[in-house]
Amino acid sequence: MDVWAAIAVASATGGAALLVRPRLRIPAAAPAVVGVRTPDSGLLRRGRALWAALAGCAGWLFLPGALGGLAAIVLAYAVWTVAARAEPPGARRRREEVRRGLPHVTRLLAIALAGGQAVPAALAQVAAALPGPASEDLAAARSRLAIGVPSQRVWAELSSVPGLEALGRVFARAEVSGAQVADVVSRLADELAAEARAGVEDRARSVGIKAAVPLGLCLLPAFLLLGIVPVVAAAVTALRW
Missing domain, CATH: 1.20.81 (Receptor-associated Protein)
Structure with a gap:
């Protein structure tokens, strides 16, 4: 258990190191069109080693034996793949x-x-x-x-x-x-x-659809108090008589 814990800590530490940008970096290859800014890769992609290590540790800790090892590998690979393909917010x-x-x-x-x-x-x-x-x-x-x-x-x-x-x-x-x-x-x-123009029209139509549910929730208490409660009260009163 101590060995696996040490491995987990080392993996997490190595992943965390990737989150810190080095001050001296080897210049990357030039972008496809010279003069265009290359957006930052984003925290999710830059720290994918850390997220993969944490996912693998979680799979190993929550499942026993060989099943935990298999789950750790699968989870780490899945998280690495998803993080690598995620579009950075800047892009x-x-x-x-x-x-x-x-x-x-x-x-x-x-x-x-x-x-x-x-x-x-x-x-x-x-x-x-x-x-x-x-x-x-x-x-x-x-x-x-x-x-x-x-x-x-x-x-x-x-x-x-x-x-x-x-x-x-x-x-x-x-x-x-x-x-x-x-x-x-x-x-x-x-x-x-x-x-x-079609996109603007679609967004304008969607506003009415999205506003229908909140508006209905706002009007529902008034409808219950003014429409349902008096009817129920009148029915109860009639039954008493």
Whole structure:
């Protein structure tokens, strides 16, 4: 028992050490699009070794013998996998910001392209006119085009950015097919605007549905006091007579 307890403590200590960021780190590989901030990995992913160790210790402590060892392995692996795949809060917030701003960015980009601007110039104008996460990614793509990175590679990288997949694919398809970039971007802007309007309408309809239950709970006491209680009282009085 003492040996297993020591192993559990060592595992937990090692996992806790991973929660503390070292001051000197080996530089990580550059992100897909240069200039875009890489969100923090989040506490859940950064401390997955600790959570896995704690889950394994719990399985071993609560189940006897070999069954406890098997449960420890299964629980530790399951917790490690779930924590590794969890989306960090920073990445989720950034993706939502990109999704909200993308219809406006795409519309302005379509207008700039329809006005005769080249793609790099249009990207630069949109990034300057509409600051935000989506514009940061477009500015990074424009910078890579300016230094001579092949456009297909830039569009492939843009397609891997959460929230900008559709825009990257549109640029890539226009590059391959030779279609007018302004036309395909304009169609994408129309689709994104329609999706945004549909999302607003869905959220507006859901407000009434979500408010029905609390409103019903608030009105239920009044209904009982004004509707049910007098009827019951009258019935009891009539029975007494």
